[in-house]
Amino acid sequence: MERPELPLAQLHAFVVLAEELHFGHAAARLGIAQPPLSQQIRRLEDKVGHALFTREPGRVALTAAGRELLPAARRALTDLADGLAAARAVGSGRAGHLRIGFAASLALTVLPGLLRAFRGRFPDVRLDIREMTTAPQIAALRDKSIDVGLLREPPADDASDEAELAFRTVLTEPFVAVLPSAHPLAALRTVRLARLADEPFVLLPRETGPRLHDQITGLCAAAGFTPWVAQRAVEWQTVCALVETGLGVSLAPASIRRIRLKGVAFRTVEPNARTRVAVGWRKDDLSPLVAHLLATVSRDPDSAR
Amino acid sequence: MERPELPLAQLHAFVVLAEELHFGHAAARLGIAQPPLSQQIRRLEDKVGHALFTREPGRVALTAAGRELLPAARRALTDLADGLAAARAVGSGRAGHLRIGFAASLALTVLPGLLRAFRGRFPDVRLDIREMTTAPQIAALRDKSIDVGLLREPPADDASDEAELAFRTVLTEPFVAVLPSAHPLAALRTVRLARLADEPFVLLPRETGPRLHDQITGLCAAAGFTPWVAQRAVEWQTVCALVETGLGVSLAPASIRRIRLKGVAFRTVEPNARTRVAVGWRKDDLSPLVAHLLATVSRDPDSAR
């Protein structure tokens, strides 16, 4: 790639003149007087080394050399205009590409509203959403395979080893007991946690979200028992299905009320605790898209319908 | 098409830096010091309105906006470089497109050498050659459907109605008598024209080249007779074939000796006259290609082998 020889301003003048084929009109379209235009063209012709127009009195026409240069000049100008517009759109966050990880349990609650709100505001941004549990999201944020994560129970903000990631709580929600409809406790409005002490439990594997898992077992411990986990399942959907078949009961974030199954009842528990849903991102990620997404999350707190 | 906002020099610097990802190396490749390069990039970023590179200590990288701008910048630069080169090639006559009309009788003499010489000198020029007799060539030159004509017996240079066309004689050649090999006159080295007075003639139609036709009949008239035209044919090739079958004799430019037929003999005639082959072009055609072709014609006078 060599040093460019032709100033863009002159090429612009050239293209306009090639369209108008009239110095006066072309100058008017360019918003300048006629003599400067003559100069522009002259300078361009000097640089090219050949005449680009023939000026017979009354008629201006392109030469063969001019016909050769014209399409290249036109392409270059439109390419640059388009490229500049695209770069500005991306730079300002009006366009681009955002990869979002999300916890499966949010697929029916926070996520739809958030996506709808964001898409409404930034229709040219391509959203790449992928379901991931908490721990993989943190790893994915670190290795930059996602830009934003929506997860449950993030590491504490002040954890020393999380210097590169930031989290902000999006919402908190209570836990609910997940019971088979036929279960005696399902008849109550509120279930005291201790009453679940002897029930078999269905839970997610601890690795998929250690802090949430610990919070659940911690709740049980506070109620005076250690839950006996009869079955593990990797999705809340599956957990509910297993509960329906009578394999056990569960404790889950209230979000999963959205999973409507005939044979499953959700009951508030007592004593309760709230679990946090947070949004996480890389602190050093200056992308305006991330900023916009974070702003959208804050602006629409009830997007978690 | 709007006024271009991004100076090409800055885009060039941008592209080079995007390839090197190192200010020092990029500056070296650009042949400038490092601070000016920093300025170029800064100015470009100011105009775009967003950062194009991230400068973490030790590693320079493109931002999303920069990645968006890069291909457009690259395309624009190469387009312009290519377009400029093409325009210069066309302007200088090293490339382009030339339409040449030629008389059929030259297809075996002047033309091959001329084309070979021209192609050798200007391999990037596309030559569009089309066979035309004299009168259509003049019309084609006028309406610009050909750029150069190779023809026999052009109108006189000083003809008042030929102000827009110019002609230059390429070569002159004598006439030869075309006889069946078995013809008694074929036994002679030279044929006196008057001896053909009672022979039937095979000639081209007058319209295809009135001046050549008139020259032939003029020769006969000078020898004291008016030729009896037993047959007309539109190509010299055909004329020779008809002579071979004994349908008559003919008078033709010496070029047609190239048409070798077993039963046809070519004999010089006496008295003789020479016929001119000329190249014609539009006087107002400033194309360097035409100038080059004319120069080639002059430079290789013996291309008429």
Added chain:
DNA sequence: GCGCTCCATACGCACAGAGATATCAGACCA
């Protein structure tokens, strides 16, 4: 012949920007 249109030329001004040198600041390494 006169005026009109159209383009070129001449001259002047002002500003952007490309280049240089010199210096500074942060990161990293020995």
Added chain:
DNA sequence: TGGTCTGATATCTCTGTGCGTATGGAGCGC
């Protein structure tokens, strides 16, 4: 802790060029 590498900043110079106004000159039509 000091040296090195990297990029940013400051300041200055100078050229290019973009634009203006004023003017010239060639065709063309009335």
